[in-house]
Amino acid sequence: MSKYAYILLISIVTLGSCKVKWDFEVEDFEPKIVVDGWIESGNVAYVCLSQTRPLNSVVDSLAFSEIPIRWAKVTVSDGQTTEVLTGRIDTDYTPPFIYRGSMMTGEPGKTYTLTVEYSGQTVTAVTTIPRPVPLSDIKVTRSADNDTLFQISAYINDDSSEKNYYKFFTRVTNKEGRFYSSFLGTIDDAIVKDSQTAIPVYKGVHFTYTTKFIPFYSIDDTVQVKFTQIPQHGFDFWNSYENEITNGQNPLFPSNTNLKSNVQGGLGIWCGYGVKMYDLIVRRDCQE
Template sequence: MRRSILAVTAAIFLSACEKKIDFDLDEQEPKLVVEGVIEAGQVPVFILSNSLDYFSEISPEILAGSFVRGADIRVSNGVTTHKLKEYSVPSPAGELYYYSVDSADLATAFAGEEGKSYQVTIESAGKTYNSSTTIPFLTKTIDSLWWKPSPNNPDTSLVIMMARVTDPPGFGNYIRFFNSTNGGPFNPGFNSVFDDQVVDGTTYDIEVEKGVDRNEEIDFETYSFFTRGDSVVMKFTNIDKVTFDFWRTMEYNYSSIGSPFSSPTKVLGNISNGALGYFGGYAVQYTTLVIPK
């Protein structure tokens, strides 16, 4: 009886302490969102869009309508400057737009090269934005790939992929990885960027997660495994610190969404004038592994 009285008293006390809090969130003007990439051996590619409010309705049609068109984008390698051209790709939700090399003006076009820096100037809606990036030399590399049965799923067809990686002496070697399975798209790992603070100057073995498409629901029981019979192409990239910081904070932000115990995370971009996003350079190594059935 005493326990029941104490429980009722506690419930009354706690309910009396409740306070209703209403948040009146101001609407924000859309900001330019930039995703710019230049890889060694590849031409630059940029996707521009407008940001949406936190509580905005989101649909494929709204996302397709957020693309920014008619921008003036000029990329320089320090010697030559090339104006990018706008292209479109059809999709079920509507046209998708991106900017890349103008095929009608190849005299000033160029591809990325290891060890070189690149600058971009974007003019859109009366504002000017700038950024720069570097493609580092490909010094941190994968020596080999292999597979082995998943230790927690010995009686299934699930396997894990392993990589042996060599990190050169000296801190500051940053990487990001992607993989493609059975000819599919290259998807990054759920945690795809790493520094060398622990592994500096060593050769080490590490498990490699299967890449994930964040537009689809992720099954956290099996998402990292490959399957017997898979043909996997590993895309292993060396990146600069700015690109590392962008994806490190972006992926932390992804993982903390919806958690009441997480801390707010500011995504560290490198676009000026208040724009969101990044311009990043990648040195790339491809390695293939065929997993027998």
């Protein structure tokens, strides 16, 4: 097991107060800044910040409230303009704090540099927003195993002459306040044979479920699907994240290695997304 684990604000589990005895010392532990940041085409930058914690630390309500970094200087630059992001409470995230831009919006093809300064530490990361790619089709069909559940299938209009990576996010608008990473929704275009290849778009995963996670949709769900093209470092991060999930491990505490990262001096991800949005309503008569 890794000596230390880091906590990403993309998904936080509310843990009960407990303390486990570990067989290593943590006197030399120095916290690192953890970044979960993104900038989308046509939207401003968003950044969540936290710090690493030693595995033997107590996680109770007080410690949980101290997870987010609230007093950092967070800047984003496109090489010509630099914007300082503003931190604010946002109850759609857990813990409920996020840094947000207000003026600079993402443009496909541009490169964006993130700089975070906090408590004597400086971390940086660079990303580029790929061009948005439209789907050739997206449809809702009844699940083969349950006539009260439904699945979404997407058909990607991939350019076979270049290497591309894609990422799906979903939001059930009548149940969720924000988008979540679609379960197994990170796509290498090697699996896209042509525009007739059906790609399942499962419900987004978040770790505050109190019941068993079901990746399908229910009747009357209003679903927003965010289909994005991402750079390779975004694919590497999300692919390693999903490997932790599919291996049955808690992605907050990777067992052997940290998740892939493009953050210099810290951990986490700063990623650009070329976005196309789709709105769907799950109706009883949705079927082949």
